[in-house]
Each structure stands twice: as C-alpha cells, then as structure tokens.
Amino acid sequence: MNQMNWVPLHREPPQPPPSSVSFTGNRGDFIRLVMRGAALELVTAGFYRFWLATDIRRHLWSNTLIDGDTAEYTGRGKELLIGFLFAMAILVPIYLAYFLVSVEAERFKGFASFPLILAFYAFGQFAIYRARRYRLTRTVWRGVRFWMDGSGWAYAWRAVLWGFLVILTLGFALPWREAALERYKMRHSWYGDLQGSFEGRGLEFFKRAWWLWLAVPFAIVLFPLFPFVYAQFKAIEWRWWLSGIRFAAVRVESKLPRAALIGLYWKVIGWYALACIAVGIYFAVCAGIVAALHGGFQQGAQPELLKNIPMLVLMIIGYLGLILSLNVVLRVYLLRDVWVAVLESVQVHDIGAAANVTAKGELATALGEGFADGLDVAGF
C-alpha cells in the first residue's frame, strides 16, 4: 500500500470515483491452509471442521480489501463447536418427537408422515438465517461490525411459502423468491448504524437467466452441458445479488461476466476425474501386489481379494486419500477462486457514506451455525 493513495482519498474530492474491491491473499497460503485442514479433519474424525471453517473465513475476510481497508473475521472455532453441541442438545428431542409423531401418522395412513419433512425444511431455513447472522456479526471493517436483526422464523415461513410457489411453477418463480428473501435479509442487515437494503428485482434476474431455465431439461439429457448451465446461472446470480446490495447511500455494483465461473467448474470436474483415475490405478496396483504376495488367486478371485485384510487396509487408505484431495480441490476452486473472481468484479459507489459510521449491534451466538451443521443445510 502506497501512502500516496490515501491522501487524495482522504480529502474527499467532490465526485469520488467508485472504489474497487480486491483480494490480497496468496493462493499458495490458502492451498496449504486447506490441505492441512483436510488432513486434520481426517485425524480428528471431522471435529476439526469448526476450526477449518473459521481459518478459511479468517483468510478470506482479512485479505478482502474494500476502499483501502481490509475486513476481519472475529469468529472462533470454539464458538462453532459450542453452537453445534447446543444445537444437538435441542435437535435430539426434536428428532424423537418427530419419530413419535410420524409413527402416529403412518398408523393413520401409509407414508402420511411426509408433510413432516416440511417442518424440517422450515427449520433448515431458520438455521440458514441464524447462521448468516452469526457470520455477519463476526465481520468487522474499520473497527465497526456488521449485524442483523429480524426473526429467523419470519424468514423461514417466507422461504417455505416461496418454495411452494417455485415448485408449483417448476422453478419459474425462483428469481422472485430470491429477490423477496434477499430483501428480507438485507433489510435486517446493518453496518454500524447504516441500514442495508436490497434493490435487485426478480424480473431483472429472470430476464438474464430465463434461457438457462429452458436449457435445464436439455442439460439433464446431455449432461456434459450441465456445468456450463450451472456455472452461468451462478455467475448471473452473483452479479444480480451483488448489484442489488445497498447500505444507506453505499451502492455495490458487479460486472461479473456470465462466463466467469465456467472454467472453475470444469477444473473441479477435471481434478475429480484425475483423482478418481489415480485412486483406480492405486487400487489396481495394490490388488496386483497383494495377489502376487499370496502366490496368486484363482480365477474369479474378487470375493477372496475383498476379504483380504491387508487389501482392505490399502483400500481404506486410498479412499481416505481421495476424500482429502476432493475436499482440497473443492475449497480451492469453488470457495477461494470463486470468491476472488466475484470480488474483482465489484465496485462500490459512494463509499464516503461509510466513512464515519457509529458502531452498533450485538454479537449473535453460533447456535444457528450448529443447526445448519446438524441439519446439513448451507446457505448464504
């Protein structure tokens, strides 16, 4: 950072140019971080996930430079662990109650317990809202935190009702659902005393993405097309979402090209294929060695090979290696690289409105993150 950049900005020229957003992080550092994290996740039977998620966010946040100042993530792995344990303590009785209610429903009529899944869907949406609140209250920029009010349940019911509409219209209503839900989330998001809002319109999203909606049936038949369709949908969604974000007078704009993410998705597919081929070769070599050591099996020896303990151990090692590499590939391309591509497309207008914001807002607990983990839902 050169000091000369600061002086003119600080004197606030009458028409400030939009400020850009950039990412200062080193890709190698991130790869090392996720490789180490994936290995620790295996060693700890997955318990390290809370600290790995935290480390990833800390890296991404603290390297995100907005108008000359980087953000900071102040959440900690321990908070996520405690949130998860609390969520489990609440979910267990709910699961039991669910079980008993579904027994009653099934007795009444076969498979009548299906509507109960709806309650879990609503609960998942609640978790998404609360998890977002946790992450936002851990996001700090210029010594002031972001925060959220509003109600997770109010959000969940909106999500459920809009979800119905999306199903009834075979996905046609999706843009309007996203716009309505974003409006709710952003209306209740704050940066200090600056209130957020969302100006993206469902129609706008629809105009840009309707042809993808038509392409989906073709992509399902001709499945190599699917990554193209999905990557373009994600790029359009990102651009539309970012361009709708407001904090009082501060406006965000994104010029993410439609094709920006296609390469990343194909790279993930390529690495997945490579990893699977590598593991396949490894299995074949292991099988060969084990067979040779045993003086060779007779024909059709597959079952005997499957019962061979050293072979099983070698297969488990190969499988674990595959999981490790897939997790690294996923996080590098679909988390870090997408993050960077998206950030670099962003411009912020009238950032001057955020130059003297009063700090406000309380920290939220990580319970929502715990529910999201326990219910296996993810959202933004």
Added chain:
Amino acid sequence: MSISEDGALHRDHPPTVFFDGASSRRRIVRLVFADTLEISETDAASVCWVYDDIREADSPPGMLRVSCLSAPVLARLEVRDTALAAELRSRCARLGENRIDGRAIAKIVGWSLAAVVSIVMVVLFAIPFAADRLAPLVPEALEKRLGDASDVQIKAIFGSGVCTNAAGQAAYAKLLNELRRTAGLDTAVQSAVVSTKVPNAFALPGGKVYLFSALLEKARNPDEIAGVLAHELGHLKHRDNMRGLIYNGGTSFLIGLLFGDVTGSGALIFASRSLVTASHSREAEENADSFAIEVMHKLGRSPKPMGELLFRVTGKEGDSSLTLMASHPLTEDRLKRMSAEDRPPSGPPLLTDKEWAALKAICDEPAKK
C-alpha cells in the same frame, strides 16, 4: 523514541491507521513508544495502550493489525511500516497469545480423539446395554403402534397379497398356535402368509409375523416352516425390534456426529454404521436361533430342517460376502449348529400330510383383501 516525529518522515513511510472501535472513521496517527503505547492523532487527545494488553488480530500480508484488551473490543491499530511494526512487536510480549499455534491444534486433536474414543465406547458398550434394558420398558401400546405403522407401509408396498385359502389358513393357524403356546407368547400374535417372490419371513413390533409365500414354496416339510416361524417368534419374545430400533437410532446419531460435512465421507460413515449394527443384529439372530431350537426340542421335533431350508434358499455364503458386514450369521454356520442339535422326533408331527398340502396351497386362490 517515535520513528515519525518529523512530518517529512511521514511521506516516506506508509501511514499508521487507527480505528477507535466506536466509529468507522479512519484516523492517521503517530505512535509514541513510552511506558505505554501512545496513539496520537493531530488535534485529538492521545489514546494509551498497555503493551501487555496488545494482541495481534488477523491482517493481510504486509500489515500488523493489533487490538487491545483494555480498549473497545473492535478498536484496531494498523501498522503498515515494517520497521515500526517490528518495533511494536518487540515491545508487546503477549502479542501472539490469541493465535492458534501447534499446541492449540494438538489440544484440539487430543480432545477430538478423546471424543472419538468415547463415542466408540458408547456405541460398543453403552448403547447395547441401554437397548437391552430399555426395550422391555417400552409400553406395549407404543410397540403395537409402531408395528401398526409399519404394517400399513408393508401393505402399501406388497399390495394386499395376504393368502386366504380357507384350508390353508386353518393349517397355518394350527401350526402357529402350537408354536405360540410352546413359546409362551399370548394371543396378541398375529400372522399371515403374504404372496411375494422374495423368500423371507419377518416379525414386526407388537406381535405380527409374516411368512412370504416364496419361502413356503421352497419348504419340503412342516418342520422347516415351523423352525422359521419359531425363529420369528423368538424375535418377538426378545423384543428384538425395539432393541434394534433403540440401538440403530443411537448408533446412527452418534456416528453421524463424526465427519459432519467432510465431502465424500458418506461411505466411511455408512461402512462403520453397517459394521456395528450388523454385529448387533447377528447376535440377535443367534439368540432367535437358540430360541427356535429350544421350541422345536420342546415340541419333540428337530431344528435341523430349518437349517436345511435356509441353506436351500441362500446356498453357501462364506465365499460371497464379507462376514463382518453380514446382518445374519452365515447360513452354513446356522445349519451346522442346528444339525448339532438334531434329535430323532419324539413328538407327533406338527401337521398331517393333508394339512401340509393345504398349507402349501394357501396362496392358490386369487388374493383378496
């Protein structure tokens, strides 16, 4: 002691920026290293931070960002000048205390392994114990409801293919009642033959036993079927459904706690869950076999025909499946066990030849509701 006392120096060094945690205003400040760290802004009173309270916060490369325990939580000082950052570092002895270092990670790993060991112990010892003790405590009404619920599902899956040939039903009822009385079960036991191509038989919680017609077709004498039914009555007597439910629910939940969102770990979770539930289920099957042997002996019949029927259905299993994953003991082992218990018949045949023929023909009528 300050590095940037001279205004001219300012221009050669990147500025030091201070956020006071109360507002987002970016303050260009000068640092003075006195007894405490003095952070002074032109035209404002300086802020003093005690060196021992200063902690490092996350920052991008090329910047030192610190916070202070005795200042507002989000107050941040950002030092971009390398020399100044080095100077600050050398004075703050406890700067890195918040960092997650090797020791902290070792602690996380240690506690996680302790948690894994505890989960494995609970799965291996505590849950089977709890299932054994809790299953008899489950009210019969609830168990019956569970059975009714799965009964409705089974009827939905297999249609209403309950075989209703009158003579066959009479023979079946005779056989079942004989077994039921010997097994010491009350009249709550209900049973039917269902017409399907799957050779199997099973018991539902609350006292329902189903025999599939394909198994009946493969049977050569009443003792074969009697042994199978006695085995299913053994499950009812031991309340294996409830035990299995508690056991499977508990282990699934505990194993699900591990590897939450690790992509691709599904097979790992599935395999470990199958492994433990299979061992539990094998034990229950062995107990049901013991029960069947006991009932057949009481009736003065040999349990060996049951083993022969099973062997006819499955063939030799030892070659084709991973024995650790099997939910039942290997058929050849069951046959061996029942052959060892073989005794010459001392009681009367369970069904007459005519009744046996009627039972074999129980599904010959078109199935009705």
